[in-house]
Amino acid sequence: MLLNLTGLLTAPFTWLNLLWMFVEVLVMLVIILIYVMAALYGERKILGHIQLRPGPNRTGPGGVLQPVADVIKLLFKEDVIPAEADVAVFKIAPVIAFVPSFMTFAVAPWAPNVLFTDLNVGVLYFTAVTGITTIGIVSGGWSSGSKYPLLGGMRGAAQLISYELPLVMSILGVVLMAGTANMAGIVEAQQKWWFFFPQILGFVAFFISVSAEMNRTPFDLPEGESEIVAGYHTEYSGFRMALWMLGEYTYIFADGLLCATLFFGGWHGPWLPGWLWLLIKAMIFVFLAIWTRGTLPRMRSDTLMVFAWKFLLPLAMANLIITALVKAAIAGWF
Amino acid sequence: MIDFFSQPTNLWFVVIAFLTLIASLGVVAGEKVMHLALNLGGSFAGVAALFVLLQSPFLAIAQVLIYVGAILVMILFGLMLTGAHATEPTGVETGKKVTVATAVIVLTALTIWGVYGSAGRWPVVPSGLDTSLTALGQALYGHWGVAFEAASTLLLAALVGAIVVSRREDDEA
Numbered sequence: 001m002l003l004n005l006t007g008l009l010t011a012p013f014t015w016l017n018l019l020w021m022f023v024e025v026l027v028m029l030v031i032i033l034i035y036v037m038a039a040l041y042g043e044r045k046i047l048g049h050i051q052l053r054p055g056p057n058r059t060g061p062g063g064v065l066q067p068v069a070d071v072i073k074l075l076f077k078e079d080v081i082p083a084e085a086d087v088a089v090f091k092i093a094p095v096i097a098f099v100p101s102f103m104t105f106a107v108a109p110w111a112p113n114v115l116f117t118d119l120n121v122g123v124l125y126f127t128a129v130t131g132i133t134t135i136g137i138v139s140g141g142w143s144s145g146s147k148y149p150l151l152g153g154m155r156g157a158a159q160l161i162s163y164e165l166p167l168v169m170s171i172l173g174v175v176l177m178a179g180t181a182n183m184a185g186i187v188e189a190q191q192k193w194w195f196f197f198p199q200i201l202g203f204v205a206f207f208i209s210v211s212a213e214m215n216r217t218p219f220d221l222p223e224g225e226s227e228i229v230a231g232y233h234t235e236y237s238g239f240r241m242a243l244w245m246l247g248e249y250t251y252i253f254a255d256g257l258l259c260a261t262l263f264f265g266g267w268h269g270p271w272l273p274g275w276l277w278l279l280i281k282a283m284i285f286v287f288l289a290i291w292t293r294g295t296l297p298r299m300r301s302d303t304l305m306v307f308a309w310k311f312l313l314p315l316a317m318a319n320l321i322i323t324a325l326v327k328a329a330i331a332g333w334f
Numbered sequence: 335m336i337d338f339f340s341q342p343t344n345l346w347f348v349v350i351a352f353l354t355l356i357a358s359l360g361v362v363a364g365e366k367v368m369h370l371a372l373n374l375g376g377s378f379a380g381v382a383a384l385f386v387l388l389q390s391p392f393l394a395i396a397q398v399l400i401y402v403g404a405i406l407v408m409i410l411f412g413l414m415l416t417g418a419h420a421t422e423p424t425g426v427e428t429g430k431k432v433t434v435a436t437a438v439i440v441l442t443a444l445t446i447w448g449v450y451g452s453a454g455r456w457p458v459v460p461s462g463l464d465t466s467l468t469a470l471g472q473a474l475y476g477h478w479g480v481a482f483e484a485a486s487t488l489l490l491a492a493l494v495g496a497i498v499v500s501r502r503e504d505d506e507a
Contacts, residue, residue, distance in 0.1 A: 089368060120466060121392050128395045131403025135375055138410045142368060150414065157411050164403070181467055 024116070028105055036249045040067040043290045050294035071242065079238035084145030093143055094236065094243035097136025100129045101250040108257045109184040111267045111274030122183035123175060126258055127168050130213065133247065134160040137222065141232035152231025155301065156215065156222035162308040163212035166205050169316035173202035173323045174262045187266030196263040201319040203263050205312050210255045212308070215248065216289060218296040221304060256285030347387055354380025367413055375406045392470065
């Protein structure tokens with residue numbers, strides 16, 4: 001089904017192999033684009049049912065062609081650049097925000113030996129790369145040359161920095177338990193049981209902070225449509241708006257993969273092939289993200305920071321210390 | 335020269351080094367403060383890519399995590415709070431520019447002379463060091479434990495100092 005990717009990694013680095021790498025990346029990009037279309041439709045349908053309305057149901061059977069119509073509309077819209085905008089930064093900002101979300105897929109372990117790169121610091125790579133998106137959001141907000149995007153960009157920066165700490169701290173518990181920061185190694189360490197059970201505290205901290213990193217309700221303060229219009233992407237339209245949306249939805253997928261890998265045994269599962277299990281687990285995460293969006297109201301900006309620094313960070317640290325103590329105690333007994 | 339480019343790694347090195355230099359040039363030659371900061375980010379990312387080429391993924395990731403993900407975001411955040419629309423030219427006098435340019439040229443010449451003058455005197459061999467996370471952790475918390483803690487204390491002192499300085503200005507105002 002999927003190519004044996006690690007075979008290519010250990011092969012000599014020639015031009016032909018380089019071409020193959022580009023082809024593989026292209027295939028991944030197409031898969032993600034298809035996923036984003038499905039997620040757009042799924043989100044509108046699920047939100048519709050949560051709010052007791054049918055959702056899109058006119059375009060195609062059951063409205064399945066709605067995302068196609070959405071995308072065509074976005075691509076044909078005029079690409080407005082505000083007069084006050086800093087044109088160069090305005091154009092590059094959505095790219096800076098989207099590219100890292102795609103780069104995270106390099107370390108996703110689909111099955112034994114099916115992964116783009118077998119990095120021994122894969123988890124760190126994931127968190128490091130996602131940090132770049134903050135720069136895209138800040139510069140997008142700034143370069144629009146208007147007040148609401150600037151506010152949204154600043155909110156985004158503050159929120160993403162604050163929630164990155166508990167996120168990394170909660171991941172460290174898993175890394176400590178698995179004894180490796182390699183994504184495939186972490187999955188292999190979950191042969192017997194999922195880390196979800198022993199790392200339940202870490203999972204709570206992880207799930208909340210990863211939701212905050214995704215900038216979605218209840219953490220969509222950088223967009224906050226009832227307060228600051230649409231936040232950092234207020235002035236964007238057409239294709240560049242599509243890039244922002246693409247980045248947001250790609251992150252839900254990527255974070256789903258991370259969540260499944262760290263806490264739910266990655267490719268482990270009966271009967272079905274490994275990559276399908278990982279996909280199913282990631283899609284459950286995507287559903288959860290849509291579900292929380294339809295259920296919870298937006299947080300207030302003053303409670304947002306207090307929650308990250310005074311509740312989530314101590315929780316993740318406590319989890320880390322408990323994990324270290326238990327691991328040392330077990331090592332002492334045997 | 336043909337031999338040099340037959341290795342894709344060498345070509346990558348030239349491309350990445352070139353992009354990094356362009357970004358670095360943007361940091362010193364640009365006019366808008368925001369552009370300088372973003373170019374700095376490009377320069378950091380380029381150095382991280384060079385670390386990858388040198389087969390040190392951990393250093394590359396640390397470079398991105400700390401310099402791009404933390405320091406650059408802090409710089410941008412600071413710019414936003416203190417007037418990110420600072421679009422005026424940085425306004426350095428010609429005399430200073432000449433001094434700096436001279437210093438840069440002399441230092442670069444010295445470096446190139448040092449590198450080529452010493453060519454062949456020291457053998458270039460792979461260090462053979464264990465670059466795994468486990469080895470790194472054991473070195474940091476074992477052998478270099480005291481130095482590590484001393485650096486942490488220094489950083490903590492700097493943080494507390496920054497808070498004290500900024501708070502005192504608050505009280506006077």
